[in-house]
Amino acid sequence: MRQAQLLKVEGLKQYFPIYGGFLGAQVNNVKAVDDISFVVNRGEAVSIVGESGCGKSTTGRAILRLDEPTAGSIELDGVDLLSLNRGEMKDTRKEIQIIFQDPYASLNPRLTVRQILYESMNIQKHIKRKDREARMYELLDLVGLQRDQAERFPHEFSGGQRQRIGIARALSVDPKLIVCDEAVSALDVSIQAQVLNLLKKLQREMGLTYLFISHDLGVVRHISNRIIVMYLGKIVEIGDNDSIFENPKHPYTQALLSAIPVPNPKKKSKRILLKGDVPSPIDPPQGCRFHTRCPFATDLCKEETPQLRTVDKMAEGHQAACHYINEVSFDNLKIEQELVKVESLQSEDASYERVK
Numbered sequence: 418m419r420q421a422q423l424l425k426v427e428g429l430k431q432y433f434p435i436y437g438g439f440l441g442a443q444v445n446n447v448k449a450v451d452d453i454s455f456v457v458n459r460g461e462a463v464s465i466v467g468e469s470g471c472g473k474s475t476t477g478r479a480i481l482r483l484d485e486p487t488a489g490s491i492e493l494d495g496v497d498l499l500s501l502n503r504g505e506m507k508d509t510r511k512e513i514q515i516i517f518q519d520p521y522a523s524l525n526p527r528l529t530v531r532q533i534l535y536e537s538m539n540i541q542k543h544i545k546r547k548d549r550e551a552r553m554y555e556l557l558d559l560v561g562l563q564r565d566q567a568e569r570f571p572h573e574f575s576g577g578q579r580q581r582i583g584i585a586r587a588l589s590v591d592p593k594l595i596v597c598d599e600a601v602s603a604l605d606v607s608i609q610a611q612v613l614n615l616l617k618k619l620q621r622e623m624g625l626t627y628l629f630i631s632h633d634l635g636v637v638r639h640i641s642n643r644i645i646v647m648y649l650g651k652i653v654e655i656g657d658n659d660s661i662f663e664n665p666k667h668p669y670t671q672a673l674l675s676a677i678p679v680p681n682p683k684k685k686s687k688r689i690l691l692k693g694d695v696p697s698p699i700d701p702p703q704g705c706r707f708h709t710r711c712p713f714a715t716d717l718c719k720e721e722t723p724q725l726r727t728v729d730k731m732a733e734g735h736q737a738a739c740h741y742i743n744e745v746s747f748d749n750l751k752i753e754q755e756l757v758k759v760e761s762l763q764s765e766d767a768s769y770e771r772v773k
């Protein structure tokens with residue numbers, strides 16, 4: 418029987434050395450990802466969200482071993498990726514495809530769509546030359562491009578269409594896992610919804626597995642089965658979609674969620690603006706890393722690092738790293754105080770609701 422778990426990340430650390438001083442010795446390091454563990458099950462879409470610099474892309478790059486992790490283990494389909502030599506990793510890397518924010522930068526401008534897809538299919542040796550054309554048309558159909566667009570170059574397409582070419586290329590090698598790093602961030606909101614709809618449809622029809630990376634919880638809302646919230650290199654909350662959206666426990670998740678436009682124009686809600694800056698990952702705060710921005714912080718938070726723990730026995734897999742789970746809520750907070758500003762908010766935009 419095939420394992421349900423496809424990707425298993427355990428104790429992953431990614432520290433980037435900082436060199437300086439008179440002799441150019443290592444003086445410190447950027448703790449971009451600092452001891453995170455999670456799994457992605459087959460056929461699941463798991464999203465990693467958090468503000469810029471929290472370590473999302475570094476996590477994605479570590480999984481592909483584009484950077485060599487400092488510590489931890491990464492298993493794909495039972496294979497320990499960190500034990501593979503360079504040649505073995507090259508072969509394995511095609512099983513994990515990554516789709517970036519800027520499809521234009523990752524598509525060779527001198528190749529037509531046909532050539533781009535053929536080049537990619539060549540990597541997958543079991544596709545015979547005579548079958549390539551049929552497979553190419555099949556891929557174009559899947560991602561909603563016209564067959565007669567195969568002879569065009571990337572610059573002849575719009576941003577959304579180019580992202581569809583990127584998706585077709587990723588699918589052409591039958592990957593086990595697709596990592597989408599801010600894959601729709603550069604697109605207009607309406608085009609974002611179309612591309613997200615496409616990814617969702619492909620997941621449903623082909624049983625794809627996604628690791629979706631985004632700074633915007635609104636974008637991942639309808640595509641994810643589970644969500645991982647990161648802050649300054651750590652996971653602060655993890656849970657299924659409903660748990661995160663309906664019952665967020667960590668104050669950071671609550672603040673992130675409050676920034677999402679409300680689809681119902683009659684419904685008023687609060688926007689929580691965190692005022693402080695994100696501290697440097699070179700020298701992250703002791704104890705809870707969020708304590709310098711958290712309006713609920715106590716002395717305990719400054720001293721002791723909260724571990725991820727189960728929020729509610731009934732909500733399987735919902736965990737948060739806060740000493741005061743079930744006690745902290747912005748509902749009871751004064752409108753204006755030192756660390757946060759709470760604004761009342763009315764709906765403007767329901768475009769993400771179209772993603773079904």
Ligand SMILES: Nc1ncnc2c1ncn2[C@@H]1O[C@H](COP(=O)(O)OP(=O)(O)OP(=O)(O)O)[C@@H](O)[C@H]1O
Pocket residue numbers: 433447448449467468469470471472473474475476632698
């Ligand atoms: N090669 C590197 N050398 C040194 N520091 C790095 C390197 N790559 C990333 N970092 C640092 O690691 C931290 C995490 O970066 P990362 O790119 O993973 O963030 P992110 O969550 O993807 O942010 P964004 O939303 O802006 O893409 C940042 O402080 C970044 O400056």
Ligand code: SF4
Pocket residue numbers: 667668669705706707708711712713714715718723738739740741745
């Ligand atoms: S542990 Fe303390 S500082 Fe950290 S989120 Fe919870 S209340 Fe805030």
Ligand SMILES: [Mg+2]
Pocket residue numbers: 473474475
């Ligand atoms: Mg990034």
